[in-house]
Structure formats: C-alpha cells, structure tokens
Amino acid sequence: MNEMTIHRESLATVDFEKVKKRQRMGSFFKGILFLLPSIVLFSVFLFYPMVRTIYLSFFLTDNSGVPTVFVGLDNFTNIFSSPIFQQSLQSTILFVLYTVPGAILISLFLAVIANEKLRGIGIFRTMFSSTMGISVAAASVFWMFLFHPTMGWLNQLLQVVGLDGIGWLTDPKWALLSVSISTVWMNIGFTFLILLGGLQSIDSYLYESADIDGAGYFYKLRRITIPMLSPTLFFVVTVTLINAFQTFGQIDMLTRGGPQNETNLIVYSIYQEAFMNYQYGTASAQAIILFLIILVITIVQFKLGERKVHYQ
Amino acid sequence: MTMPLHQKVIFYLLLSISAILIFAPAIIAFLMSFMPSQDILTGKIIPTSLTLDNYVQVFDRSPLFNYLINSFVVSVVIMLGQLVLASLAAYAFVFLNFKGRDALFFIFIATMMVPFEASIIPNFQTIRDMGWIDSYTGLSIPFFAMAFGTFLLRQNFKQIPKELKEASEIAGIGDFRFYLTVVLPVAKTSLVTLGVYGFLTSWNMYLWPLLATTNDSVRTVQIGLRQLQSQEQLNEWGVIMAGAIIVVLPTLILLFLGQNKLQKGLAEGALK
Amino acid sequence: MKQVELMDVSKAYEKQQYVLDEINLSIEEGEFFVLVGPSGSGKSTLLRMIAGLEDITDGTLKINDKVVNHLPPKDRNLSMVFQNYALYPHLTVEQNILFGLNAKKVNKKEQQKRLKETAEMMGLRNYLKRKPKQLSGGQRQRVALARSVVSESPLCLMDEPLSNLDAKLRAHMRIEIRRLQKRLGLTMVYVTHDQVEAMTMGDRIMVLDNGKIQQVGEPITLYNEPANLFVASFIGSPKMNMGNAAIIDQKLVIEGVLKIPVDPADVATLTKNNGLTVGIRAEHIFQGTSENTTHELEVINVEQLGNETLLTFEIGKELWTAKWLGQWRVDVGDKVPVHISTKNISFFDTESGQLMKPASIINEQEVVAI
Ligand SMILES: Nc1ncnc2c1ncn2[C@@H]1O[C@H](COP(=O)(O)OP(=O)(O)OP(=O)(O)O)[C@@H](O)[C@H]1O
Ligand SMILES: [Mg+2]
Numbered sequence: 015m016n017e018m019t020i021h022r023e024s025l026a027t028v029d030f031e032k033v034k035k036r037q038r039m040g041s042f043f044k045g046i047l048f049l050l051p052s053i054v055l056f057s058v059f060l061f062y063p064m065v066r067t068i069y070l071s072f073f074l075t076d077n078s079g080v081p082t083v084f085v086g087l088d089n090f091t092n093i094f095s096s097p098i099f100q101q102s103l104q105s106t107i108l109f110v111l112y113t114v115p116g117a118i119l120i121s122l123f124l125a126v127i128a129n130e131k132l133r134g135i136g137i138f139r140t141m142f143s144s145t146m147g148i149s150v151a152a153a154s155v156f157w158m159f160l161f162h163p164t165m166g167w168l169n170q171l172l173q174v175v176g177l178d179g180i181g182w183l184t185d186p187k188w189a190l191l192s193v194s195i196s197t198v199w200m201n202i203g204f205t206f207l208i209l210l211g212g213l214q215s216i217d218s219y220l221y222e223s224a225d226i227d228g229a230g231y232f233y234k235l236r237r238i239t240i241p242m243l244s245p246t247l248f249f250v251v252t253v254t255l256i257n258a259f260q261t262f263g264q265i266d267m268l269t270r271g272g273p274q275n276e277t278n279l280i281v282y283s284i285y286q287e288a289f290m291n292y293q294y295g296t297a298s299a300q301a302i303i304l305f306l307i308i309l310v311i312t313i314v315q316f317k318l319g320e321r322k323v324h325y326q
Numbered sequence: 327m328t329m330p331l332h333q334k335v336i337f338y339l340l341l342s343i344s345a346i347l348i349f350a351p352a353i354i355a356f357l358m359s360f361m362p363s364q365d366i367l368t369g370k371i372i373p374t375s376l377t378l379d380n381y382v383q384v385f386d387r388s389p390l391f392n393y394l395i396n397s398f399v400v401s402v403v404i405m406l407g408q409l410v411l412a413s414l415a416a417y418a419f420v421f422l423n424f425k426g427r428d429a430l431f432f433i434f435i436a437t438m439m440v441p442f443e444a445s446i447i448p449n450f451q452t453i454r455d456m457g458w459i460d461s462y463t464g465l466s467i468p469f470f471a472m473a474f475g476t477f478l479l480r481q482n483f484k485q486i487p488k489e490l491k492e493a494s495e496i497a498g499i500g501d502f503r504f505y506l507t508v509v510l511p512v513a514k515t516s517l518v519t520l521g522v523y524g525f526l527t528s529w530n531m532y533l534w535p536l537l538a539t540t541n542d543s544v545r546t547v548q549i550g551l552r553q554l555q556s557q558e559q560l561n562e563w564g565v566i567m568a569g570a571i572i573v574v575l576p577t578l579i580l581l582f583l584g585q586n587k588l589q590k591g592l593a594e595g596a597l598k
Numbered sequence: 599m600k601q602v603e604l605m606d607v608s609k610a611y612e613k614q615q616y617v618l619d620e621i622n623l624s625i626e627e628g629e630f631f632v633l634v635g636p637s638g639s640g641k642s643t644l645l646r647m648i649a650g651l652e653d654i655t656d657g658t659l660k661i662n663d664k665v666v667n668h669l670p671p672k673d674r675n676l677s678m679v680f681q682n683y684a685l686y687p688h689l690t691v692e693q694n695i696l697f698g699l700n701a702k703k704v705n706k707k708e709q710q711k712r713l714k715e716t717a718e719m720m721g722l723r724n725y726l727k728r729k730p731k732q733l734s735g736g737q738r739q740r741v742a743l744a745r746s747v748v749s750e751s752p753l754c755l756m757d758e759p760l761s762n763l764d765a766k767l768r769a770h771m772r773i774e775i776r777r778l779q780k781r782l783g784l785t786m787v788y789v790t791h792d793q794v795e796a797m798t799m800g801d802r803i804m805v806l807d808n809g810k811i812q813q814v815g816e817p818i819t820l821y822n823e824p825a826n827l828f829v830a831s832f833i834g835s836p837k838m839n840m841g842n843a844a845i846i847d848q849k850l851v852i853e854g855v856l857k858i859p860v861d862p863a864d865v866a867t868l869t870k871n872n873g874l875t876v877g878i879r880a881e882h883i884f885q886g887t888s889e890n891t892t893h894e895l896e897v898i899n900v901e902q903l904g905n906e907t908l909l910t911f912e913i914g915k916e917l918w919t920a921k922w923l924g925q926w927r928v929d930v931g932d933k934v935p936v937h938i939s940t941k942n943i944s945f946f947d948t949e950s951g952q953l954m955k956p957a958s959i960i961n962e963q964e965v966v967a968i
Binding site for chain 2: 038041042044045046048049051052053054055056058059060061062063064066067070079123124127128130132135138139140141142143144145146147148149150151152153155156157158159160162164165167170199202207208210211231256259260262263266267281284285288289294297298301302304305308309312
C-alpha cells in the first residue's frame with residue numbers, strides 16, 4: 015500500500031507538466047467560452063461585413079448585390095470623379111464643422127451653468143439632457159414643423175421682425191445649415207450629460223484652495239475647470255465627430271438628401287446608392303471611404319489625446 | 327461658500343433662458359398635439375381649444391400600437407442580449423486568466439473603430455439571406471455584441487476585490503456560478519445603467535429598422551413615424567405631433583428616472 | 599503527522615527572478631505556524647502557493663503527505679482568511695457563512711447545525727441577518743473567521759487578518775484566534791509582518807527575508823538565539839542593540855568605545871573572522887550597582903512607559919537602548935552606571951551575518967519553567 019502511494023506520487027511528479035498544460039488549455043477554453051457569443055456576433059456582423067465591403071468595392075454587382083464583374087479600383091475612381099460624391103463629401107465636412115463645435119460649445123456652456131449648486135438645479139439638468147431621450151425621427155418631426163415655410167414658428171418669427179421667410183429646408187443655401195441646427199439640438203442632451211459628469215468629478219478642494227487664494231469666477235473656469243475637463247472634452251469631441259460622420263436619420267426625414275444634393279451626407283449617399291440605385295459596388299467604395307475617415311479620426315485623436323490631454 | 331445674490335440672479339436667468347430655448351421644440355410639439363388642426367393651419371400660437379382628437383386619430387389611422395409593441399420587444403431583446411454578452415465578456419477579461427486574453431481585448435477595442443453604417447450593405451445581405459428580414463431576430467441580433475458595454479462592465483468588475491474570486495475558488499465555486507451569484511448582483515447598478523442605455527439607443531434606432539423591415543408586421547415606432555410623416559397628405563401636423571410625442575414618451579420617462587446613473591455610468595465607461 | 603510540507607519550493611513571476619528561493623519546510627498537524635518578514639519578502643506568495651492560488655514554479659508541495667502541486671484550491675481541503683476579509687457585500691452574514699457549503703453540497707440540516715454552532719462560537723448570533731456593510735471591522739473579521747471555521751477544513755491559512763483593526767481589537771483578536779485554533783485543533787499557517795503578533799501567537803515561527811528562510815523555530819529560540827543578524831534585529835522590541843566589535847588585548851572593544859573583558863576561552867573562536875558584530879538585548883544592559891558597574895554612559899533620551907523605562911545611549915555611531923524595569927527618574931545628559939557582560943552578548947560574523955556564539959547566560963537564568 016505504502017509502496018503503491020510512493021509509486022503513484024513519483025508518477026504524479028513526472029506528470030506535472032502535462033497537468034499544467036491541460037489546466038492551461040482548460041482555462042483557455044473557459045475564457046473563449048465566455049467570450050464566444052461576442053466573438054461570433056462581432057465576426058458575423060462586424061468583421062465579415064468589413065471584409066465583404068472591401069471585396070464588394072472591387073466589383074460590379076447585380077440588383078441583389080451578387081458581385082458580377084471585377085473592376086479593380088474603378089469604383090473608387092468613379093466615385094471620386096463623380097460630382098455628386100464630391101458634393102457629398104463636401105457637405106459632410108461642412109456638416110461636421112457646423113455641428114461638432116456647435117454642439118460642444120453650447121453643451122459646455124450649459125454644463126458649466128448647470129454645475130452650480132443652486133436650488134432646483136436638478137430640473138434644469140433634466141431639461142438640458144432631455145434631447146438625449148428624443149429619437150432622431152421624433153426630433154426631425156419637431157424641427158420639420160419649425161422649419162415649415164408658412165406655418166413654421168421660425169418663419170413666423172421672422173415675419174414678426176419684418177423679414178422675409180426663409181426656405182429652411184428647400185433653399186440650397188440654407189438646407190445644410192438647417193439640418194445642422196436641428197442636429198446640434200439633438201446632440202446637446204448626450205454631450206451635456208457627459209460634460210456635466212466630467213465637471214462633477216473635479217475635486218472640490220481644487221476650487222476651495224483657489225477660493226482661498228481669492229481667484230475670480232472666470233479665472234477658475236479657465237485655470238481649473240477647462241484643464242481638468244480636458245479628458246472628458248476629448249472623449250466628447252471624438253464621439254460627436256464620429257457620430258456626425260454617421261448622420262442619417264434627420265437627412266432621411268427632413269430633406270432626403272436634397273435640395274440639389276446639398277444635404278446628401280455620406281451615409282445617406284451610401285444608402286441611396288445601395289438601396290435605391292442598387293449600385294452595391296460603388297456604395298461599398300463609399301463605405302470604405304467612410305470607414306477610412308473614421309479610422310483616421312480615431313487614430314489622430316488617440317495620438318493627440320496621448321500627448322495633449324491632461325489626465326489626472 | 328454661498329454665492330452673492332446678484333450672481334445667483336444671473337445664473338437663474340441664464341439657466342431659464344437656456345431651458346426655454348432647449349425645451350421649445352418639444353414644448354411646441356407637445357402643445358400642437360392637443361391643438362385642433364384648424365388652429366395649426368392658421369398658424370395660431372396660442373390654441374383656442376385643447377383636444378385629444380389627434381391622439382385618437384393617430385391610433386386610428388396607423389398601426390401605431392403595433393409599432394409600439396414591436397419597438398418594445400426589439401428594445402428589450404437587444405437590451406437583454408447586450409447585458410448577457412457584455413457581462414460574460416467583461417467577466418472573462420477581468421476574472422479569467424488565459425493565453426491570448428490581451429490580444430482579444432485589443433480586438434474588442436478595435437471594433438469600436440468600425441462604424442456600423444459602413445457595413446450595412448453586407449449586413450443587409452446577411453439578414454436577407456438568412457430570411458431575417460421582417461423579423462425580430464433580424465432587428466435585434468446584430469446589436470447584441472457591444473464593445474462599449476463590455477468596457478463599462480469591465481471597468482466596474484475590476485472594482486470587485488480579487489479576494490472575492492479567490493475565496494470562491496477555495497470554497498470550490500465555479501466560474502459560471504461566481505459570475506451568476508456574486509459578480510452580477512454586486513455590479514447591479516452598472517448593469518441597470520447599461521440596460522437603460524441599451525434600451526434608449528435601441529428604441530431610437532433608425533437606419534437598421536428602415537432597412538430590415540418592409541411591412542408593418544415588425545416595423546418599429548421610429549419607422550412608423552416616418553411612414554406617418556410621409557403619408558400625411560393634408561399636412562395634419564397635430565396627428566403627426568401626437569405620434570411623435572407618443573414615440574418619445576417612454577424614452578423620456580426612462581431618461582428622467584435614470585439620468586443620474588446614466589451620467590455616472592457613461593463617464594466611467596468612457597474615461598477610465 | 600505532517601500537514602504541510604514544502605520541498606525546494608521556488609517561485610518566479612518573471613523568468614530568473616525568484617521571489618521565493620528553495621523553501622524547505624514542514625508544518626505539523628495542529629500547529630500554529632507563523633510566517634513573518636518585512637514587506638515584499640514573499641510571505642503572501644508562499645501562502646497563496648499553499649492555497650493553490652499561485653502556481654508553483656519549482657519544487658514539491660505536499661498536504662497530508664499527498665503531492666498537491668497540480669490540484670486546484672478547492673481540492674486541497676483548506677480554508678483561507680484574507681486581509682480585507684473578502685466578504686460578499688450583497689449577502690447577509692448568514693449567507694456569507696454558508697456560501698461555500700452550498701458549493702460543497704452539504705445538506706441543509708447539516709448546514710444549519712454548523713451555522714448555529716459557529717455563530718454561537720464567534721458571537722455572531724445577533725448579526726446573522728445583517729449585510730457586511732452594517733458591521734464593524736471586528737465583526738467582519740469574525741464573519742471571515744466563521745466562514746473559514748464552518749468549512750471544517752483541517753488546514754486554515756490567514757494572510758495578515760488583523761492588520762485592518764485598531765491596536766486594542768487586534769490584541770483581543772489575537773487571543774481569540776489562538777483559542778479557536780487550539781479548540782478546533784486546526785493547523786494554522788498565519789502570515790504577518792508584525793513580529794509581536796508572530797511572537798505571541800506562533801507555536802513556531804519562520805522568518806522570511808528576500809524570498810529566503812532566515813530561521814525557523816519556537817519564538818523563544820528565535821529571540822534568544824537568532825540565527826543571523828537579520829533575525830536578531832527583526833525579532834524583539836525594542837530591537838537588539840548592535841555594534842561592530844574587535845578583540846584587542848583580550849578585551850572586546852565595541853564601536854571603538856566600549857571595552858568589555860572576555861573569557862579567554864572564547865578569544866580563539868571569536869578572532870578567527872575578520873569582522874565581528876555583537877548584539878545585546880535592551881533588557882541585558884542592567885543598571886549598575888556599586889559592585890558590578892562596568893561603564894558610565896551618558897543618557898541621550900528617556901522614554902517612560904510606566905512599568906519600565908527606556909534609556910538611549912550613544913555608542914560610537916550606534917544608538918543603544920536599555921530597558922529597565924520600574925520607573926527611573928533620569929534626565930537627558932545624566933551619566934548612569936550600567937552593567938554589561940559578555941555573557942549576555944551574541945556574536946555574529948559581520949560578513950555572513952551568521953551567529954557565531956549566542957548569549958550564554960539566558961538559558962540558565964531567565965527561562966522559567968512552570
Ligand atoms: N503578481 C505578481 N507579479 C509579479 N511580482 C509579484 C506579484 N505578486 C507579488 N510579486 C512580487 O513578489 C514579491 C513578494 O510579494 P509578496 O506579496 O509575497 O510579499 P509579502 O511578504 O506578502 O509583503 P507584504 O507584507 O507587503 O504583504 C514582491 O517583491 C512582489 O513585488
Ligand atoms: Mg502580503
């Protein structure tokens with residue numbers, strides 16, 4: 015009996031490596047098992063589509079999207095020489111330039127005034143963040159009415175002041191701006207909420223010691239609030255920037271890309287090309303451009319962020 | 327540290343003006359949903375009378391009730407799916423130690439860089455080929471895996487002391503059981519936050535339901551609103567507004583209830 | 599019977615950097631074994647390797663004479679108490695105590711019986727429905743102990759379980775843990791960095807420094823015959839007075855200042871090495887009487903502890919402390935007569951730090967057997 019145990023033990027000593035290996039395999043499988051649902055879905059709905067989009071962008075397709083003729087980079091040269099796509103890119107960039115700074119500056123202002131400890135401040139905070147709960151479709155309906163040429167409040171307001179009404183959504187000069195204004199409004203809620211969260215996480219002792227030094231309101235704002243808020247601002251800029259490039263709903267609801275393609279932003283352009291014109295090849299090429307734009311933004315932001323942003 | 331009175335007045339003034347401006351579009355819509363169409367067409371700002379007619383009409387003329395049910399089902403399913411998948415993944419990243427974990431984590435980060443809008447074409451084809459067009463499945467499953475949610479929960483799980491896991495290991499409690507009976511209950515708050523966020527975004531989804539539905543059977547309320555708006559011949563704004571108000575009501579209520587948690591949760595997932 | 603046995607156990611987190619180096623150790627059944635050492639010396643690592651929470655890089659670990667290197671923690675039949683108690687915050691005290699038993703499929707009736715006994719023993723009966731948040735530090739500690747007791751594992755591991763408690767409660771819990779261990783006949787492996795805790799609780803102590811065993815033995819042995827300079831200075835409070843020394847003209851000269859006659863018989867052994875370090879406990883620098891005063895030393899600091907008085911002297915570049923029983927009215931700057939004898943002095947090799955000759959007189963006079 016004794017000998018047996020000794021014998022077994024020495025066997026066990028020999029087997030350690032094997033046991034360890036088996037245990038490592040076990041924990042590997044367990045890890046993968048926990049991640050499997052996510053990995054599978056990411057693969058099917060994210061990685062595969064990415065690859066497939068690249069693939070499609072080199073082909074002409076039939077109406078159901080089956081690739082037929084390999085055309086190399088033709089789809090890309092086509093879209094870049096197409097005035098409509100150029101227009102679309104230009105509008106997208108203008109739209110981004112209108113909406114990102116617009117939403118962030120307004121939200122920052124709102125967050126700063128809503129960060130004071132005043133009675134009833136909770137109501138104001140709730141109101142400012144409310145647009146986050148309003149869907150693109152509903153918000154577009156709200157604004158569609160405001161922009162209405164005759165009944166809309168905006169033109170009625172202009173009339174009261176004695177100005178001519180504006181074709182907010184029908185005038186090519188105004189349409190993009192109008193869409194941008196409504197978009198800024200829609201984004202305020204989320205941006206405000208995040209910025210307020212950032213402000214509230216700033217340690218109050220920083221302000222207290224500044225108070226002891228007798229610093230004024232704007233001095234504190236410039237020297238404490240904004241620098242300490244920079245990681246949050248950084249995050250918000252990235253998110254709104256990426257969101258702006260992906261804008262679709264309000265275009266579909268308010269202008270359908272018109273007038274004269276002025277508001278034909280890139281995602282709407284992809285949508286039209288693919289699901290109205292059944293040009294899956296060129297649509298995929300456009301999607302690749304969108305992907306690249308967002309990739310570049312993310313990388314640039316990441317690099318910039320590493321260097322410039324003040325983390326605590 | 328109390329503010330001098332004149333400063334307080336300035337703040338209240340700024341706050342009130344901002345609040346009015348921000349809230350105006352919603353308030354106007356809300357008012358209009360109770361106005362008789364005569365008032366709207368003549369461009370009245372102050373209604374002459376209030377009526378529930380628009381609400382009755384909107385349910386009469388469109389299958390709004392169906393849309394609401396569809397949106398509710400889809401949003402709840404997405405929310406639950408996201409919670410399960412994100413918490414499982416976050417658990418693996420925090421509590422399990424295995425080869426390739428860091429690489430996988432990096433891949434999860436990378437998914438954030440792929441915009442869903444850039445991959446709608448193959449996704450549409452996938453759903454179509456699987457016969458999932460006009461089904462709850464097609465509307466919800468593509469959104470189950472979620473990098474942001476995984477991060478948010480990972481952040482939160484990391485605050486659970488490692489010793490809890492070790493104590494469980496010694497007591498012989500397996501990983502799945504530890505996940506179910508310790509991690510999930512302890513991280514309840516952040517699960518709720520993520521759930522609220524998931525529900526909000528799913529309810530408000532626009533592009534995908536537009537592509538993945540072709541008839542009223544599973545059409546969500548956002549696309550329903552689009553139908554309503556484009557079908558209205560007579561410019562019956564009161565009815566449209568009533569529809570819009572009904573669409574935003576659930577999310578607004580949810581937002582008001584969960585605002586504080588949402589704010590903290592989002593900041594946490596975003597910044598640490 | 600040997601409960602735990604370590605043979606040439608080593609641990610490296612990164613390649614070639616050993617945190618623990620060839621540890622050989624056996625712990626007997628029913629023994630209260632204390633691991634002590636400074637921060638970073640590898641105590642927790644060693645304990646966690648016994649528990650199975652950390653991989654063993656090299657060597658063999660046996661529990662109950664069975665090799666367990668490869669077994670997961672749950673199959674090692676042990677319990678553990680953590681420094682932060684590791685209580686599940688969302689469960690009540692009762693659920694916390696029973697959590698592990700459910701996993702082990704102990705039946706409900708048995709569970710309730712054990713719960714009742716343990717709660718009674720730990721004085722937790724009135725807190726069973728509370729959450730950990732609603733308990734004081736001491737009560738949480740007790741819940742953690744109860745959880746370990748209720749598992750009825752013969753081997754219990756504790757990693758600095760008292761370090762989050764205040765001094766008074768800590769002294770109390772020391773006694774409670776000690777009593778509990780004896781009553782249940784547990785084998786205890788107890789980690790602490792506090793040498794007082796080690797001395798007061800341990801049946802045997804292992805001193806660890808830098809991943810190497812410095813000495814294993816009973817508390818008194820460690821105190822009286824420290825195997826090297828590290829143990830000598832680590833065990834005992836105030837710490838042992840040390841100084842460089844040389845033998846000049848048949849006399850021991852410490853720090854070039856103190857001259858003490860040596861037994862001629864020892865001279866040969868002590869001069870063999872080139873470096874000599876001596877150590878003497880504070881209580882062995884006696885107050886000199888008119889007959890036996892050997893030196894007059896200037897007092898540079900006085901600490902009144904009530905029942906005893908600590909006097910500090912400057913010996914060359916070292917500060918030495920003497921501990922005298924009772925209250926002594928001495929002022930800083932006074933010269934006081936002291937009696938220092940080589941019989942109380944331990945001798946160490948400066949280079950290796952090893953003990954050459956322990957103080958000889960202790961055993962004869964001070965250890966009182968009852
Ligand atoms: N997971 C790890 N990875 C790498 N090195 C580690 C790890 N854990 C511990 N170490 C190193 O091992 C050494 C011993 O650590 P250990 O925690 O055992 O010390 P300790 O004696 O318990 O100290 P303390 O009294 O502070 O708890 C330390 O130098 C530590 O830096
Ligand atoms: Mg430790």
